[in-house]
Amino acid sequence: MRDVRVAAVDLGASSGRVMVGEVGPYTVALRECHRFENRPARVHGTLHWDILPLYQEMLAGVRTAGPVDGIGVDSWAVDYGLLDADGALLGNPVHYRDERTNGARDNLERLGAQELYATTGLQFLPFNTIHQLSAETRLDSAQRLLMIPDLLAYWLTGEQGAEITNASTTQLLDVRSRTWATGLMARIGVDPSLFPELREPGTVIGDFGATPVIAVGSHDTASAVVGVPAANERFAYISCGTWSLVGVELDTPVLTEASREANFTNELGVDGTVRYLRNVMGLWLLQECVREWGADTTELLRAAAKLSKGAVIDPDDPVFLPPGGMPARIVEACRRADQPVPEDRAAIVRCIVDSLADAHRRAVEEAQELSGRAVDVVHVVGGGARNSLLCQLTADACHLPVLAGPVEATALGNVLVQARVLGAVSGDLAQLRSLIRGSQQVTRYEPARSAL
Numbered sequence: 330m331r332d333v334r335v336a337a338v339d340l341g342a343s344s345g346r347v348m349v350g351e352v353g354p355y356t357v358a359l360r361e362c363h364r365f366e367n368r369p370a371r372v373h374g375t376l377h378w379d380i381l382p383l384y385q386e387m388l389a390g391v392r393t394a395g396p397v398d399g400i401g402v403d404s405w406a407v408d409y410g411l412l413d414a415d416g417a418l419l420g421n422p423v424h425y426r427d428e429r430t431n432g433a434r435d436n437l438e439r440l441g442a443q444e445l446y447a448t449t450g451l452q453f454l455p456f457n458t459i460h461q462l463s464a465e466t467r468l469d470s471a472q473r474l475l476m477i478p479d480l481l482a483y484w485l486t487g488e489q490g491a492e493i494t495n496a497s498t499t500q501l502l503d504v505r506s507r508t509w510a511t512g513l514m515a516r517i518g519v520d521p522s523l524f525p526e527l528r529e530p531g532t533v534i535g536d537f538g539a540t541p542v543i544a545v546g547s548h549d550t551a552s553a554v555v556g557v558p559a560a561n562e563r564f565a566y567i568s569c570g571t572w573s574l575v576g577v578e579l580d581t582p583v584l585t586e587a588s589r590e591a592n593f594t595n596e597l598g599v600d601g602t603v604r605y606l607r608n609v610m611g612l613w614l615l616q617e618c619v620r621e622w623g624a625d626t627t628e629l630l631r632a633a634a635k636l637s638k639g640a641v642i643d644p645d646d647p648v649f650l651p652p653g654g655m656p657a658r659i660v661e662a663c664r665r666a667d668q669p670v671p672e673d674r675a676a677i678v679r680c681i682v683d684s685l686a687d688a689h690r691r692a693v694e695e696a697q698e699l700s701g702r703a704v705d706v707v708h709v710v711g712g713g714a715r716n717s718l719l720c721q722l723t724a725d726a727c728h729l730p731v732l733a734g735p736v737e738a739t740a741l742g743n744v745l746v747q748a749r750v751l752g753a754v755s756g757d758l759a760q761l762r763s764l765i766r767g768s769q770q771v772t773r774y775e776p777a778r779s780a781l
């Protein structure tokens with residue numbers, strides 16, 4: 330086995346990054362070599378990706394990284410670009426937080442919620458690609474749909490394809506056969522030829538110059554789950570950033586009516602796994618408040634930690650999805666829920682953190698009940714692992730220890746899947762995870778005694 334050096338490109342909600350990962354048989358080390366803004370652009374009322382500058386920044390990052398043995402790209406799910414017959418991009422991709430999918434519930438009823446769940450295993454989220462496509466105006470000229478990381482990989486290599494972890498979030502994939510659900514495509518009036526061939530993480534897509542571009546878990550959450558340093562299968566994870574993705578890892582999907590009603594999703598993971606999880610609104614609530622206030626997150630959390638538990642609201646209410654005006658929407662939600670109304674910034678932050686911890690608990694409990702997989706520990710990975718108030722309150726609410734870290738789980742998952750293709754490491758997810766355990770810092774939070 331040889332040591333390798335790879336570039337992991339990760340496009341997140343407020344920024345994109347290029348990280349360099351160095352992997353040997355016993356170690357994995359990461360270094361950020363380029364960070365750039367990722368700001369959606371609102372034009373004539375529609376929220377878009379500003380995709381070409383992102384591609385340029387990604388290239389600049391790869392150049393800064395120096396010689397690498399591989400490049401892997403991941404980003405958030407559900408969004409896509411459309412290409413014309415010549416392979417040219419048909420306008421800027423629309424951002425999933427755009428309001429064009431406000432009618433998604435009706436669309437779900439029209440398609441048949443039960444049938445849709447039986448085929449795709451996906452939770453209802455208004456922005457799932459299937460609902461975006463039902464509101465899409467450019468289909469007549471489109472010959473091809475590429476999910477965002479696949480689009481960037483296409484620009485790098487000239488090769489088109491659909492990496493399966495991200496494809497599974499379209500709600501147009503049959504979760505059991507792991508093939509495109511062409512019947513569903515026909516029902517929403519979309520030609521199946523729009524979708525390219527599926528590819529598994531760990532395939533080489535093509536070359537950028539002399540460097541292989543490798544399909545990783547291109548859905549950022551799929552890579553983050555690879556990066557969970559679990560010691561055995563009795564774990565729940567919270568991939569905690571803009572969203573909290575809360576669930577367990579399974580071998581087969583759970584497609585029961587109870588699971589559908591609880592709005593749990595069966596997204597596909599790396600190595601044939603199923604990410605059985607629910608989306609909790611996540612730190613978006615806090616990020617949006619901080620953006621509006623122009624305040625310092627650490628200071629706010631410190632002040633919130635001094636308060637006792639206050640208002641608890643349902644953070645998953647779709648009113649919180651779009652950007653803008655978040656503090657007012659939170660105060661209004663407290664009023665509607667007959668909760669104490671937070672009177673200052675610290676109280677709003679405390680309400681967000683308590684509400685997230687409670688939503689984490691519900692999701693961890695229900696994931697176990699619905700899947701039959703019992704857990705002894707909750708792993709928190711991603712930026713939220715730095716939020717000690719949230720980690721402690723989550724441990725207290727779940728009555729389970731929380732192991733927090735690594736913050737960079739997504740990049741680690743991206744890097745390790747590449748390293749395995751390149752022969753620097755071998756083995757299954759358990760082996761990749763043991764490498765992470767051996768080289769990354771994890772902080773343990775015990776549940777408070779009063780919570781036991």
Ligand code: LFR
Nearest residue numbers: 405406407549550572574608
């Ligand atoms: C997290 C994430 C979630 C997905 C949401 C929208 O970054 O990818 O998994 O539900 O963003 O795509």
